[in-house]
Amino acid sequence: MNKSQLIEALAKEENLPLKKAEEVVNTVFGEMEKALIRGERIEIRGLGSFKVKYYEGYKGRNPKTGEIIDVAPKKLPFFKVGKELKERVDLY
Amino acid sequence: MALTKEKLINSIYHQVGLSKTQSRAVVETLLELIKKTLESGEDLLISGFGKFMVKEKSARRGRNPQTTEDLELRARRVVVFKTSGVLREKINAPAKDSQ
Numbered sequence: 001m002n003k004s005q006l007i008e009a010l011a012k013e014e015n016l017p018l019k020k021a022e023e024v025v026n027t028v029f030g031e032m033e034k035a036l037i038r039g040e041r042i043e044i045r046g047l048g049s050f051k052v053k054y055y056e057g058y059k060g061r062n063p064k065t066g067e068i069i070d071v072a073p074k075k076l077p078f079f080k081v082g083k084e085l086k087e088r089v090d091l092y
Numbered sequence: 093m094a095l096t097k098e099k100l101i102n103s104i105y106h107q108v109g110l111s112k113t114q115s116r117a118v119v120e121t122l123l124e125l126i127k128k129t130l131e132s133g134e135d136l137l138i139s140g141f142g143k144f145m146v147k148e149k150s151a152r153r154g155r156n157p158q159t160t161e162d163l164e165l166r167a168r169r170v171v172v173f174k175t176s177g178v179l180r181e182k183i184n185a186p187a188k189d190s191q
Contacts, residue, residue, distance in 0.1 A: 001129045002137045023108045029141045031103050041094035079173030088131045090169045
């Protein structure tokens with residue numbers, strides 16, 4: 001499923017005009033994006049939490065050529081699945 | 093100060109102009125749609141943000157690192173998140189003046 005399908009599903013489920021549903025979805029992911037850019041945590045009960053992890057730079061190697069390369073330090077969001085979602089997805 | 097569901101509901105209320113009750117309902121419905129999609133085994137792609145993917149993990153032998161006890165890890169289905177390249181660059185861009 002992609003964002004426009006999610007917007008359509010939300011509009012249908014909540015009886016909202018498509019335009020409003022689009023604003024809702026954009027606001028939700030927009031706020032989440034802004035929080036991560038600020039380096040802030042996100043905690044949505046049932047869905048999961050995000051935090052920005054910092055990774056030190058290191059000397060790596062291109063596995064194909066063996067060439068040594070500098071890997072720059074970076075920040076990456078890390079998503080931890082919430083309890084409810086985790087249990088619902090894992091149906092084994 | 094984490095971003096929570098309450099804060100998302102507030103943002104919808106202020107930015108989209110729905111009532112407080114409606115704002116709460118749409119956020120709850122949106123979260124439920126996301127969970128339902130992943131529960132059905134379908135990935136969710138939010139362009140510019142990232143991709144929530146459902147991965148099948150096969151059973152493997154594991155070990156409790158504290159007790160070194162051997163154990164069997166059963167097959168599982170898990171959700172992983174991959175950040176979009178666009179968001180990744182924004183997060184790593186030199187910080188602008190902080191508010």
